[in-house]
Amino acid sequence: MTPTAAYGSWPSPIGAALTAAHDGRPEYLGVVGDEVWWTAPRPAEGGRRALVRLRPDGTEESVLPSPWNVRSRVIEYGGRPWAGTVRADGSTFLVFCHLPDQRLYAYEPDAPDGAGPRPLTPVSTTGDGLRWADPVLRPERGEVWCVLEESTGPAPSDVRRVIAAVPLDGSAAEDRSRVRELSDGRHRFVTGPRLSPDGRRAAWIAWDHPRMPWDGTEVLLADVTEDGRLAGPRTVAGGPEESVPQVGWTPDGRLLHLSDRTGWWNLYRGAEDGEPVALCPRPEEFGGALWRIGLTWFQPLDNGLVAVVHGKGATALGILDPETGELVDAAGPWTEWAATLAVHGTRVVGVAASPRSAYEVVELDTRTGRTRVIGSPHRDPVDPAYYPEPQIRTFTGPDDREIHAHVYPPHNPDRAAPGGHLPPYVIWAHGGPTGHAPLVLDLEIAYFTSRGIGVAEVNYGGSTGYGRDYRERLREQWGVVDVEDCAAVARALADEGTADPARLAIRGGSAGGWTAAASLVHTDLYACGTIIYPILDPAAWADGETHDFESQYPRSLIGPLDEVPARYRERSPLEHVDRISAPFLLLQGLDDVICPPAQAERFLAKTAGRGVPHAYLAFEGEGHGFRRADTVKRALEAELALYVRTFGLDRFDVPALEMRK
Template sequence: MRVAHRTAELSVDDAVRASVSYDQLRAGEDGLYWLESRPGADRGTTVTRWRASDGKRDVSPKNFDVASRVHAYGGGSFAVAAGTLWCVAGDGLYRSRPRSNEPELVSRGCFGDLTIGDGELLAVRESEQGDQLVAVSFTGASQMRTLVSSPGFLGAPRPGPGRLAWTAWSERDMPWDACEVWTASYSGHGGVENPVKLAGGPEESAVEPQWGPDGVLYFVSDRSGWWNPYRWNGLEAEAVASIAGECAAEPWELGYTSYGFLDDGRIVAIVQEGPRQRLVVIEPDGTVCPVDLPYTSIKPYLAIQGTTAALIGSSPTAAPQVALVDLAGADVRVEVLARPEHAELDRTRVSTPTELRVRVASGREVLALVYPPTDAASDWRAPVIVRAHPGPTASCLLRLDWQAQFFTSRGFAVVDVDYLGSTGYGRVFRESLYGRWGLDDVDDCAAVAVHLLSTGRAVPGQVFIRGASAGGYTALHAVAENGPFAAATAVSAIVDPDRWAQTVPRFQRAHAMRLGGGAGPVRAADVQRPVLLIHGTADEVAVIEDVRELAEELTSLGMAPEVLLLPDVGHYVATSDRAGAALDAELTHYRSVMAGAANNQEGLHRGKR
């Protein structure tokens, strides 16, 4: 969706309805498939198919929300074979046969990373006891078979010529810290034999195994300090190309495909460098050739057919869209297959960001994306919302964010900070927040805010910090010290890392332990600025009890926070049906603080008279 022309405040309904999301793009036998999430009245996640012959249409059953809960964050929620859709919903694995309106329950449980094997479906099944790689016959004639078991975690079951590859990591690790690639002999309806570890270990994250058209196993490893592509030559892993960037996304979800193979022997890969993502083609000799595309953000879901790559791309002026990129000739051609359709926003002017680099006390540079108020002059001065991204291993990305535009259309500047620990800057940067969480991330966000104040961009007393999940913890600690922030908004926030380590889903327990030991819990007695707490009552990642306790303690100390509890909403508030209420509450919070400061200032002037 290209946007221009109209200048007006973006309504809450428009900001929410425009936030259509595309995910898990993959090539099928008869077209391209992806998940499409539609907030608002059409809320839900459906499997959508595109074919050149008849275009785009939904293929999952009506009112059936396709979503996986495996490893808490899901991934690999569907697969298609011989016209049958296999998909995951809340309580288990389902099969939807051609011309059938009712999905058939295959097995209850927690499944993800659905993959087509040799005449059977492969998947990851999770329980509190550990993970299994399982296989289900397409005919349904035999019971589910277990191929591999682990008390830790498994992912990426990828069948090759007579073999199966997969990833594994222990319950003491996160997959971006230590992840292994394994392979074993495999045949449909049989077992796996003689498993061998090919890559990965305590200091190496090896992810996304794929079998190339040459029958060779490829994967991505960060052994060089960056996630780069490798191949197994039968004796050892050899580098496919050397790139000073990340050729894989931080693996929060299963089912990522950050690279693929063209039928002429070249490899297509997504590369992230700071907040920017781009597409490259790797020649057989390792030469890396950039592909000129109108996108600065590309999701880790490439689907390759012949010499065409399908992707989900966006930019600061183009909402996420599914596109075909023809790489056959020298001239790259792009065809858009799906994009959000919202006529009211087609003419809306948006704020586009500039990159800001700020040096912090340790000598590091912190990168931030600054979105000025919509239609601001070059010498703009405005209230500022600093946003600490979740993760904290995530990053700010250069893509159209309608919720940011909601605030810039109302005269705010929005600033996204890639603080220490973000992805896109190499393994060392990503790991450096361990034991420093709530300290260095807060310092980085504060340094950006102080810079904007000192250069006259930000209005004193009108600089706010906002964060979700791990970013909510950052935001709360930022107002628990005497810094530049006038108030904080914490959405789905983590409050006490030690208690969080006991309640978080098993996938993230190792993360909680590694991050901890820095600033410790958010203590109500330390909070110095007004706080808005937004939390879903069904949040399983950051349980609501800690937020309720913090709110009660703040109230007892005379600093009663604003609190918005969202019934039946999980960890992802921004994609829930209450996203609009959360936006309204956040805007009201900032305006209330600004009005209070203005009244105090007026009172001071009257007192002097």
């Protein structure tokens, strides 16, 4: 008979250190010769991103030793940071962006002389310098084409972005003038170019403030001249109210692009000389929010088929016949496929996860329909009996609107709760807010559920995955709809007898941190909250206290600051600290330029002396999103300590949280 113990007091083998060691996932897949390469997290190595290659014998091997960190900071969230190829002589050649200095480097990993990476681009002392992303190798021209983000002054908004050509011979390493600019700089944001199979045309995506890329983007098409210029760029798809997050080419040279012109991101062919044709029109998403430069939801195969990531809520990998519209999904347990695909002959490679497995590199053989894990395989660090069993739920919010959520009840094979007891629940608000909580194994969730604390991840109005109408519920309603939807889920769980109504908490990071803080301000529903690298002062955030990419995001989320300043004040957690009565934990990276620590410090200054218990942990060397193993461990333990204290949990295996008033 299973022993009984109070919810929240259960012992668990899923410790904070174990959870931190498995943080992160593979990203930015590519094929180099016959090998699959990707970037991989290294939490124990200061949170760096390694570049990994999969050898033909199945061995995974780091291409670059520590401290090389393959990560771009273009638009701060970054983008594809590497490109590789096999030369005619069989040698491997790599170009990558190194995080600390953001320079592009060239490297020959198999060179017999063992020479290290050599810089291709210079360092600039203006503002945040020069940054690069989404490289496309042009060895026949001796160049790499990519996005250049260049600071022109000290302010975050002093920046320009163009498509540029960098010589591979290193001649631009100390000479900015050797970088050729290919686009004219008239657009605030651009992606890297996608070249037609014959190399004679290039397509890319561009957009401008105040739009975000999920609001409206343009597809630009230009001719590639013999001397390597982009001539006659013209807009062929997209627009102010049409979001195109990816472009590509069929093997026979026809343009492909994703568009939400019908309210769902679907795949289209054509647009160069007429109306584009929808290849598989469905009320589901074949794309997503372009938070990083170079994400891929589709990849054409040489035989004319197209690999696509698609779904409503959960996603699948499918193979689309563009001539018939037939779509066949890959078999397997995965419920979430990341926006990174690569193809090699008849094989498709992606990154996928499920409620029982973390993200791993998966290959689909389109000839046989067989799928298999080829890299970064999930290995259970503990008995999977301790993993939570998610429930896919749809709740009803104000105005009878649907709210999508994943509910993770407490689960531990070694313990059961006494009869008549209800568990505490933590409502998780995802970041973005134009984002999505995927249905995957998350050891941070298991860390709590295996101890007897339930978790509910809410894909509140404004989330991606459910069409444009659902996404735009948050337009000028940020701080209202997200707060209401999270509260509706929490109340429903309490009303149906799933959660203890006296022991509800709210937590979130970034935009989810805003929702958590706003929830403590505008409701009395929660007993406590965890606020992680949050937005707390939207007026300052919209007035130069964040990076360029999101600097005008509040115009759509709240409204134009100069037209509705009172709305900013009413929504702002910073302006209403006096309404907070619940204890809270605030976690902040001191190097965060997206949600800077200055906002957290002003929030704390207004909280001091009010008698509300609170704790603040600030982490040196961490930016927006914690990456270091020791940080993740400390943050998790502090969050659990908050719940131990607030919910009266009987456990002594986490360091006590020092609370101020």
